[in-house]
Amino acid sequence: MPNIDRREFLKLVGAGGVSVGAGFMLRESTKHPREYLIPHVVAPEDISSGLSTWYNSVCSMCPAGCGISVRTREGRAKKIEGNLSHPVSQGRLCALGQAGLQALYNPDRLTAPMRRNGEGTFEEITWEQGLKQVGDRLDLLRAAGRGNRVALLTTGVRGHLAQLFESFMRQLGSPRLLHYDYDHPHTLYAANQQFFGEDRLPYYDLQNTRLLLSFGADYLSNWISPVHHSLGFGESRQGPADVRGRFVQIEPRMSISGAAADEWIPARPGTEGILALGLAHHIIAEGNYSGADRDAWMAALADYTADAVAEQTGVPATTITRLADSFVDTAPSLAIGGGSAGNHSNGVDTLVAVNALNYLVGNIGQEGGLVFNPEPAGPALQQHQASYSTMLELAEAAHHGEIDVLIINGTNPVFTLPPTAEFESALAQIPLVVSLSSFLDETTALADVILPSHTYLESWGDDFPEPGVGFSVGAVSQPVVSPLYNTRGTGDIILDLARRMGSSSVMPWQSMEEFLKYGWQRIYQRGDSQTLAQGFDAFWTSVLKAGAWGETKSGNTAFSLNPDVIAGIGVAPPEFSGSEDDYPFILHPYLSPNFHDGRGANLPWMQELPDPMTSIMYGSWVEMNPLTAQQMELSEGDLVDIQSPHGQLRVPVFIYPAIMPNVIAIPIGQGHGEYGRYAKDRGVNPIQILSPQLEPVTGSLASSATRVNVSATGKRVKLVKTGGTSRDLGRNIIQTTGGSGVEVSSVSSNSIPITEVTS
Amino acid sequence: MSLFSRFLDGWRKYRKPGYYEKFDYHWTMTVDLDKCTGCEACMMACQAENNIPVVGEDEVARGRELQWIRVERYWEGEYPNARLRFMPMMCQHCDAAPCETVCPVSATYHNQDGLNTQIYNRCIGTRSCAVYCPYEVRYFNYYDHGWDSPLEQQLNPDVTVRGKGVMEKCTFCIQRIRQAKDLAKDDDRRRVQDGEMQPACVQTCPTKALVFGDRNDPESQVSLSMDDPRSYRVLDELNTDSSVFYLKKVDA
Amino acid sequence: MTTPTERNDLGYNDIHEDVVRSIVKTGPKYYIALATAGSVTLLCFFFPWFYQLYYGIGAAGMNHPGVWGTYLSSFIFWIGLSHSGTLLSCVLHLTNSSWRKAMYRSAEAMTLFSLVVAATYVMVHVGRPWFIHWALPYPNQMELWPNFRSPLLFDVMAIATYITGSTIFIYMGSIPDFAAVRDRTSGWRNTMYTLLSLGWRGTDKEWHRLHWAYTFLAVLIIPLAVSVHSIVSWDFAMSIVPALHQTIFAPYFVVGAIYSGTAGIVTVMFVLRKTMGFEQYITKLHFDNLGKLLLVLSLIWTYINAVELFTGWYSGSSEEYEALGYKLFGFYAPLYWEMILFCAVAPLLMFSTRFRTSFVPMLILSIAINIGMYTERFLIIATSLSRQYLPDAWGVYVPSLVEISIMVGSFALFTTLFLVFVKIFPSVSMYEVKETMATPKIEPLAPASGSPA
Structure with a gap:
């Protein structure tokens, strides 16, 4: 550059600086599009600028049916909170429920009806086109008397929408109305049916209980009605001044409920029922049960001595007898079961055993125990709940060309069924698959016609929480x-x-709103004379305003046990798919607290909410006991291949201090192949490698009964998580105090030899 | 009064320890660790109420999450006696707040309600308050985080959307406090009543582990709660005089 | 009194010619150097900075626990580097050390430009530099004042005062030399130097007043310089972060500043000596003396480090102790041991006179010391912020490419400023060098003005 003199140099520097500045200015000046102010000269109804309007409604993010209050301003929903007058949520709400706003305003929502064109891609159509295509086909089938070739597969809906589906399918003459949800507790219903003879779930009165034994039920995050259980938990813990409820959790991997519990007891997967019967045996053997059928019980439980049970479950005999004694001594007490405990080959027997515990100490129909629910005021249609085998039948029917039209509403079986069900190829066999989903999930992506539904915040509906309160x-x-x-x-x-x-x-109804009003006439008729005097419209308005309707009429309190149940009691050892030699670990797939069964994965808020137990965001991981990881020379972030007899996943390791050494756990919820930008291609879906092991009574999938093998890949990733070091290093940050009049935990440090558990 | 003497007057008042003789309200929160289940509903409520953006996977991987309230987790013991304990951690609204002294532009200050307040449009982004805060509850906007349309329709119109280069933190939902005070004023009431307003986290907590209220009212739920024998303050030895009281977990 | 020159036959005129030549005669080498430094500044400093301004400070690697990063450590580094220039010059002026005279002008320039770079770093560091003026107490309609309790505000004040003081000090000391250059140049240079020399004629009265004012300023600047770095240390020490909340920080920072500043002078003098042809003025003697000073400083620095370790260990408090352990053996430990090697072990070589009087080894050592000192500043921030009170909030901070680029660019910015300086200021103080020489018997050339030259 010898030709550049000072002047040239300065010029160049100046010119460079000016052009850089000009570039920035140009970029800035073209950035903002023009915006217009719209004056509210004629304001829309319900909109007053600057004032919030609250609407009460029902949350549909999970099956719990919490009442919500939605704050709106200028016609936009701003915040979802619990409805204070709704007895399930009582003004409280979980994270997923609050994130419902992002379902409404999700950028990946389906915005118009669509049809698959010749090239296999979707093209937008009008509602008339879409409805005509589907309606004509249905009409044709119905006219030809082949309405049974139509199937309606919906997520678990209750209330009048469920009734509408039923009438609709009755018109078609098709029995194929299936409510399918991955997490529907089939075994719990079956166990209660067996034990109590009721097809409804009872109300678990956590609020008043003094001792809760939970066999695998993660009642604080996913099981049935987590918000309501949380309310009960808080009240039981620190509500009354003198006593403090005690919570014991029995499960192979510590869940949120396990962390909240006073005592966490790892029992071998699938042996929870055996443990329950061990407790029952001890209660009777100690003479703490004096019912007339004592001898029958004693005979049925003869094999379940504490020592025998300890052998099978890996829980020390001393713990079993201690738990049994305190279960008797603490009143009221309550045993609940569900979650992974119900998802084994012996699931129903396990949950029957848990019910037996409640029976033996007299918790049934008691405050603080389990209370029977009355007949729901609205339509109750449990019989349509489709188990895994029902879904297999549907798939098989489709493969045989017996299904012409499949209407799918809200459920995502391609994601929540293992590939062994061959549901995806079944869909391909159905000539017309119609999806009513609001999002392009995995199942909807395979549909022929998409008639997108409103989200729950835009539509009419109703709900009768099951179980009630x-x-x-x-x-x-x-x-x-x-x-x-x-x-x-x-x-x-x-x-x-x-x-x-x-x-x-x-x-004849023109709209869902009209049908609802029609249906609620029946509920209005149940009202007292004062309500009836005001007329239906006043009743309707008051229900809308309050967001909840209730009737203080309790359910059946009298209960007598069918003696056959006692004779049939007993829990067989769990059966696992895959041999222990080839597949040394038991896979424990659990519902992610954030995504439930995967439905929350398209919500950016939920993606960025740390997993409560691990603080991981945005991905999947496999939880592993520190000792196991040490033996396999694995540390956090090491990618491992998880191999089951039916598939393989690659996922990073997270060292989890509270999981049994021979169990590994992967959360369900991630691993979507579709479902919008936030969910797509993120993490893995453990359902994909589940073995089709069935629970024989209900035909539901024994999802906790898959054995897997873990092999290191030598690769590593950095887990995206917010937590730093999750040990307080003696800094006494979370301070504790001794119990006040509460039995002190006696799980001594060596109570469960690790070698024994791994064997 | 001349400008100078006014300035001098203000300065004298300002530099006096305990600028406020007594707070009009002394907003206080208690967290019952025995009730907290770590469900993180509070975090979600906060995010929805306070227009906290989603920063994205890459940013979280770099450690730049925005969480006005976070749930800290501490494991204790080893298998099979491992236990996990949760602790919601949000701005402690210290009455002797280290962050307030260090901000060169007074973007964070103590108001007459006993709140540690962050003035977003005064903040120049030195981030020194975040260094000085021993609870590490101050979060910085490293970028302008947008909302994928139409997610922005959810934004709470009562809360500022923070731009890049600004520090932010828990405000005890000051917009709700303001609203409650306005309502109280309109109603010719002189004070906000106990339970009349709650921050989003307290409002939604499914186990009612969080309690919020005015400490100046001896009858308020929070006054009773903070007098519980289990009550303690995190890092109390640092003498921050925080306004969040934790109730010890009962180890039974 | 020893003379700073090796050649005793050097006359007043030689000095003039050497110095004026260095200003007036500009070869292509200079332009190449300036263009290189300028474009590196533009590319590595300003471009990434604009990028960061536009997109947000997320361009740097800072994160949740590590909200402060290399921008701040660079800031301390440059403030530290600024220390030896003016401070050393003042001290040596007051102690009448004649060996100072050949080098102090460039040392003072170093101070000034380090401060300029440091002040720029403040702008790079903050999230919203476009509002940086809010940190200044200026009367405004809203009656909004900065927070006078804030150590950061002390810092703003201290640095502003220090920049002002240093500027006046270097300018005042240059007035007679400006006059000398004025008398030997023509055209626009003459106009510029006429203005800069403020009509200096070299009368006895002028000389008297210059000396008085110069000494006065020298006395003033010493406590100022000490206070500046004490205050910088308070940005950290006034916090309650474990390992930052230390009483020893103020002297530690001051010593560290002088240490790195002195090492910086050695580097700059070596470069000046080689490139500007000042072999006669900057000699082994200077390197020997600076070496002794560096050695003492290194020993003090090592001592303070040892004290810090000891108090950390003795505290036994979980937070302090763990922060200490993390520093020694944690994620950043390799950097720590590198710092110990460069700043505590290697300088012991200077016990040897031969080492002190060898130019190239001294250059290498001085650079090593400054690398070590930069590491020290980085570690103070990074290790402490990574390990605070709540373990669940622990995290690690790693600088981003933008930060590293800006760090490189800041050296280029400094070089650019220095290159501009050598063409404007006489980089060796002519009159003070001449004071050390014997008065010549014969007037070499008729002076154009009344200056003693």
Whole structure:
């Protein structure tokens, strides 16, 4: 550069600086699009600038049915909170429920009806086109008397939408109405049916219990009604001044409920029922049960001595007798079972055994025990719940060409069924697959026609929580914002299709709202004279306003046990798929507290909410006992291959101090192949490697009964997590105090030899 | 009064320890660790209420999450006696707050309600308050985080959306406090009543582990709660005089 | 009194010619150097900085526990480097050390430009530099004042005062030399130097007042310089972060600053000596003396480090002790031991006179010391912030490419400023060098003005 003199140099520097500056200015000046102010000269109804309007509705993010209050401003939903007057949520709400806003405003929502064109991609169509295509086909089938070739597969819905589905399918003459959810507790229903003779779940009165034994039920994060259980937990813990409820959790991997419990007892997977019977045996043997059928019990439980049970479960005999004694001594007490304990080959027997415990100490029908629910005020349709075997049948029927039309609403079986069910190829065999989903999930992506539904915040509906809270509860779900896109309510779509197939005489309602009002007439009729005097409209308005309707009429309190149950009691050892030599570990897939069964994975808030136990975000991991990891020379972030007889996953290791050494756990929820930008291609889905092991009574999938092999890949990733060092290093940050009048835990440090458990 | 003497007056008042003789309200929170289950509903409530953006996977991997309230987790013991304990950690609204002294532009200060307040549009982003805060509850906006349309429709109009280069933290939902005070004023009431307003986290806590209220009212739920024998303050030895009291976990 | 020159036959005129030549005669080498330094500044400093301004400070590697990073350690580094220049010059002026005279002008320039770079770093460091003026107490309609309790505000004040003081000090000391250059140049240079020399004529009265004012400023600047770095240390020590909350920090920082500053002078003098042809003025003697000073400083520095370790160990408190252990054996430990090697072990070589009087080894050592000192500043921030009170909030901070680039660019910025300086300021103080020489018997050339030259 010898030719550049000072002047040149300065010029160049100056010119460079100016152009850089000009570039920035240009970028800035073109960045903002023009915006207009819209004056509210004629303000829309329900919108007053600057003032919040609250609408009560029902949460549909999980099956619990919490009442919600949604704050709206200027016609937009701003915040979801629990509805204070709803007995399930009582003004409280979980994280997933609050993230429902992001389902409404999700950028990946389906905005208009679509149809698969010749090239296999979706093209936008009008509602008329879509409804006509589906309606014509249905009409044709119905007219030809082949309505049974139509199947309706929906997520577990309750209330009048469920009834609407039923009438719709009755019009078609098809028995194929299936409610399918991965996490539906089939075994719990079956166990209660066996034991109590009721097809409803009882109300578990956590609030008043003094000792809770939970056999695998993660009641604080996913089991049945977590918000309501949390309320009960808090009240039992520190509500009354003098006593403090004690919580014991029995499960192979510590869940949120396990962490909250006073005592966490790892029992070998699938032996929870055996443990329960061991407790029962001890109670009777100690003479703490004096019922007339004592001898029958003694005979049925003869094999379940503490020592024998200790041998099978890996829980020391001293712990068993101590638990049994305190279960008797502490009143009221309660035993619940579910979650992984119910997802084994002996699931129903296990949960029957848990019920037996409650029976033996007289917790049934007691405050602080389990209380029977009355008949729900609204339509109750448990019989449509589809188990894994029912889904297999559907898939098989499809493979045999017996299904012409499949209407899917809200459920995502391609994601939540293991590939061994061959559901994906079954879909391909069905000529017309119609999805009513609001999102392009894995199942919807395989549909032929998409008629997108409103989200629950835009549509009419109602809900009758199951289980109830000991008395009849109902709530109406009303739209809190006007629809964002060209979508329609599920009920409205079904009614429209019904009209198109000529069923308007039986299903005359023009809209879901109308049908709801019609249905709620019946509930209104149950009211007292004062309510009836005010008329239905006043009743309807007051239900909408309050967001909840209740009736203080409790359920059946009298209970007598069918003696056959006693004779049939007993829990067989669990059966696992795969041999122990080839597959030394038991896979424990659990519902992610954030994503439930995967439905929350498309919500960015939930993706960025740390997993409560590990603080991991945005991905999947496999939890492993520190000793196991040490033996395998694995540390956090090491990628391992998890191999089951039916598949393989690659996932990073997380060292988890509270999991049995021969168990590994992977959360369910991630691993989507579709479902929007936030969920897609993130993590793994452990359902994909589950063995099709069945629970024989219900035909449901024994999802905790898969054996796997773990092999290191030598690769490493950095886990995305927020927690630093999860040990307080003697800094006494979380301070503790001794119990006040509460039995002190006596799990001594060497109570379970690790070698014994791994054997 | 001349400008100078006014300045001098203000300065004298300002430099006096305990600027406020007594707070009008003394907002206080208690966290019952025996009730807390670590469910993180509080975190979600906070995120929804306070327009806290989602920063994305890459940013979280770099350790730049934004969590006005976070749940800390500490394991104790080894298998099979391992236990996990949770502790919600949010701005402790210290009455002797280290962050307040260090901010060169007074972007964070103590207001007459006993709140440690962050003025976003005064913040120049030295991040020194975050260094000085022993609880590490101050979070910095390293970028302008957008909302994928139409997620921005959810934004709470009562809360500022923070831009890049600004520190942010828990405010005890000051917008709700302001609203409650306004309502109280409109109603000719002189004081906000106990339970009339709650921050989003307290409002949603499914186990009612969080309690919020005015410490100046001896009858308030929070006053009773903070007098519980289990009550303690985290890092109390640092003499920050924080306004969040934790109730010890009962180890039974 | 020893003379700073090796050649005793050097006359007043030689000095003039050498110095004025260095200003007026500019070869292509200079332009190449300036263009290189300038473009590196633009590419490595300003471009990444603009990028960061536009997208946000997330361009740097800072994160949740590590909210402070290399920007701040660079800031301390440059403030530290600024220390020896003016401070050393003042001390040596007051102690009448004649060996100072050949080098102090460039040392003072180093101070000034280090401060400029440091001040720029403040802007790079903060999240919203466009509001940086809010840290200054200026009357405004909203009656909003900065927070006078804040150590950061002390810092703003101290640095502003120090920049002002140093500027006046270097400028005042240069007035007679400006006059001398004025008398030997023409055209725009003459105009510029006429303005800069403020009509200096070299009368006895002027000389008297210059000396008085110069000494006065020298006395003033010494406590100022000490206070500046004490205050910088308070940015950290006034916090309650374990391993930062230490009473020894103020002297530690001051010593560290002088230490790295002195090492910086050695580097700069070596470069000046080689490139500007000042072999006669900057001699082995200077290196020998600076070496002795460096040795003493290194011993004090090592001592303070040992004290810090001891108090940390003795405290037994979980937080302090763990922070200490983390520093010695944690994620950043290799850097720590590198610092110990460069700043505590290697300087012991200077016990040898031969080492002190060898130019190249001294250059290498001086650079090593400054690398070590930079590491020290980085470690103070990074290790302490990574391990605070709540273990669940622990994390690690690693600088990003943008930060590293800006760090490299800041050296280029410093070089650019220095290159501009050598073409404007007489980089060796002519009149003070001449004071050390015997008065010549014969007037070499008729001076154009009344200056003693």
